[in-house]
Amino acid sequence: MSVDTTAAAAGDPPAGPGAPAGPRAGADTEGVVAMFRRVLESEDVSADSDFFLLGGDSLVATRVLSAVARSYGVELTFEDFLGAPTPGRLAEKIADAR
Amino acid sequence: MVVGAGFAGLTAATELAAAGIDVTVLEARDRVGGRARGLQVSDGGWVDAGAAYLGDRHTELHSLMAGLDLKATPTAMRGASRFALGSEETTRDGRFPPLNAVALGDLFERLDELTATVRPDAPWLTPGAGELDALTAEAWAERHLAHPDARLFFPLFLGEMMAADPARVSMLHVAFYLRSGGGLRYLNAFEGGAQQDRIDGGAHQVCERLAARLGDGVRLGEPVHAVHQDDDGVTVRGPKGEYRADVAVMALPPLPADAVDHRPEPPARRTGDRTARGCAVKVHLVYPAPVWRDHGLSGWSVNARGPLLSTVDDSPAGSGVGVLTGFVTGAEAHRFAALDPGEQRSAAVGQAARLFPMLPEPVGFHVTDWVNETYSQGCYAALFGPGDWVRHGPGLTAPHLRVHWAGTETSTEFFGLMEGAVRSGRRVAAEVLARR
Numbered sequence: 001m002s003v004d005t006t007a008a009a010a011g012d013p014p015a016g017p018g019a020p021a022g023p024r025a026g027a028d029t030e031g032v033v034a035m036f037r038r039v040l041e042s043e044d045v046s047a048d049s050d051f052f053l054l055g056g057d058s059l060v061a062t063r064v065l066s067a068v069a070r071s072y073g074v075e076l077t078f079e080d081f082l083g084a085p086t087p088g089r090l091a092e093k094i095a096d097a098r
Numbered sequence: 099m100v101v102g103a104g105f106a107g108l109t110a111a112t113e114l115a116a117a118g119i120d121v122t123v124l125e126a127r128d129r130v131g132g133r134a135r136g137l138q139v140s141d142g143g144w145v146d147a148g149a150a151y152l153g154d155r156h157t158e159l160h161s162l163m164a165g166l167d168l169k170a171t172p173t174a175m176r177g178a179s180r181f182a183l184g185s186e187e188t189t190r191d192g193r194f195p196p197l198n199a200v201a202l203g204d205l206f207e208r209l210d211e212l213t214a215t216v217r218p219d220a221p222w223l224t225p226g227a228g229e230l231d232a233l234t235a236e237a238w239a240e241r242h243l244a245h246p247d248a249r250l251f252f253p254l255f256l257g258e259m260m261a262a263d264p265a266r267v268s269m270l271h272v273a274f275y276l277r278s279g280g281g282l283r284y285l286n287a288f289e290g291g292a293q294q295d296r297i298d299g300g301a302h303q304v305c306e307r308l309a310a311r312l313g314d315g316v317r318l319g320e321p322v323h324a325v326h327q328d329d330d331g332v333t334v335r336g337p338k339g340e341y342r343a344d345v346a347v348m349a350l351p352p353l354p355a356d357a358v359d360h361r362p363e364p365p366a367r368r369t370g371d372r373t374a375r376g377c378a379v380k381v382h383l384v385y386p387a388p389v390w391r392d393h394g395l396s397g398w399s400v401n402a403r404g405p406l407l408s409t410v411d412d413s414p415a416g417s418g419v420g421v422l423t424g425f426v427t428g429a430e431a432h433r434f435a436a437l438d439p440g441e442q443r444s445a446a447v448g449q450a451a452r453l454f455p456m457l458p459e460p461v462g463f464h465v466t467d468w469v470n471e472t473y474s475q476g477c478y479a480a481l482f483g484p485g486d487w488v489r490h491g492p493g494l495t496a497p498h499l500r501v502h503w504a505g506t507e508t509s510t511e512f513f514g515l516m517e518g519a520v521r522s523g524r525r526v527a528a529e530v531l532a533r534r
């Protein structure tokens with residue numbers, strides 16, 4: 001679980017001009033990548049990997065949503081996840097909800 | 099001498115015969131297969147009244163099937179699911195229930211964390227085994243699950259996966275079972291998981307073909323009630339007489355194994371007062387065609403109220419007919435098993451029609467009650483109750499002089515499944531061969 005704590009501690013990504021390219025990339029995306037890696041038991045995850053193409057299913061997806069709630073204090077629905085199945089897009093949803 | 103003609107006993111007997119040993123198999127029932135049993139639903143269409151599903155990790159079963167010319171057929175599940183978890187039925191894409199996803203995620207995270215701590219080869223050596231084994235799954239849920247949706251879902255999940263009543267099963271057993279079967283996700287999944295395939299023509303065919311090869315070495319209608327050993331051999335007694343052998347393999351579930359009179363007595367029993375039975379009734383509803391598919395439905399449903407706690411499309415490939423299998427498990431299985439046949443039919447057919455309103459009257463209806471089977475006493479498998487793993491676990495496979503033990507409940511790999519039974523049969527055959 002240490003991965004999640006780190007991500008939470010990193011807090012919101014800076015959205016200023018110096019921020020890396022891509023939709024609000026940064027600490028949150030990294031945090032979500034780490035969550036995907038943990039529940040999928042695979043290192044082969046990047047910011048734009050699709051959870052379901054990596055073999056994730058609905059049961060494992062709920063584990064990500066649980067980890068998101070614990071780390072970021074944001075409760076997303078299963079439909080939210082279906083609409084944003086990559087770490088980058090899920091991090092965006094998390095940021096929007098905060 | 100092998101006692102029990104299920105997957106375990108027949109695998110063991112086949113391996114022993116191949117090594118040149120003269121083997122006899124004594125089977126209590128008038129059929130082989132034990133907890134696997136075929137049911138014919140149409141011309142050439144068979145379904146599984148007992149064990150049905152397997153996955154790619156079930157490698158020993160797959161290689162056994164290959165040697166018997168049996169094929170796996172996918173359980174391909176396409177379309178939306180039906181759920182009756184609240185006041186009304188709902189339809190959703192995929193298999194995810196309309197419940198709070200974070201609450202279910204919390205449940206699965208906790209279960210996964212617990213599963214990871216289990217010593218798969220020796221669950222009684224798991225850190226904190228004593229405490230975890232003392233706890234029922236119900237007590238664990240009360241302690242750890244706060245959200246009502248998690249509390250609602252947990253018993254349904256255990257019912258579907260283990261045919262377990264949470265009040266009767268040890269939490270160490272639950273965690274062990276999940277670990278042994280390849281983890282939460284593998285056990286739960288159809289595609290890519292433990293329910294990926296069925297055996298074309300029925301799982302019972304594995305046992306029938308193994309038995310056919312053993313020929314008249316397999317004797318049916320021989321319930322063994324006593325196994326007495328002396329310095330020179332073993333005497334095995336059934337109602338038709340007695341048999342003498344060098345070694346006996348008891349390939350039975352643990353409760354029937356403990357019902358046999360052993361002399362001398364084994365140093366430890368295999369079950370205790372709290373060893374429970376998995377409880378399942380399978381209901382097969384047969385329709386002229388799988389009409390739900392035309393409406394974009396997969397046939398899968400999950401229901402908070404019985405009798406059918408879940409349904410799945412088990413239509414045999416190429417048969418034309420549509421078969422919905424209903425699972426009645428845990429405490430609900432006891433209630434359903436006590437109904438008379440007319441009540442069972444109207445309850446099951448009525449529930450199916452509410453879930454799938456397009457259904458016509460069924461052309462066939464079958465109930466297979468595993469709850470009251472003397473020669474199984476645990477279906478899908480025995481459920482270790484509080485204290486059982488710590489007390490009985492270490493001795494489960496230890497030979498008792500000339501008596502060796504097999505059966506899916508002696509396998510720490512794929513416990514409770516056909517794969518576990520096959521692996522136990524191979525393990526015990528190797529043990530017997532090593533005696534010589």
Ligand SMILES: Cc1cc2nc3c(=O)[nH]c(=O)nc-3n(C[C@H](O)[C@H](O)[C@H](O)COP(=O)(O)OP(=O)(O)OC[C@H]3O[C@@H](n4cnc5c(N)ncnc54)[C@H](O)[C@@H]3O)c2cc1C
Pocket residue numbers: 101102103104105106107124125126127130131132133134147148149150151152320321322323349350351354355358378379380468473474477478479504505506507514515516517519
């Ligand atoms: C409804 C249901 C669904 C299941 N679904 C699945 C599934 O999808 N996938 C899966 O892998 N597994 C499933 N299982 C579990 C699977 O059936 C078992 O794990 C497997 O069949 C066990 O094989 P076994 O040889 O260990 O025991 P058994 O099949 O129980 O064989 C033991 C044999 O011993 C005989 N016997 C008992 N007492 C005596 C006696 N005193 N003397 C002589 N003979 C005796 C019995 O009649 C039986 O034939 C399911 C089981 C049930 C009931």
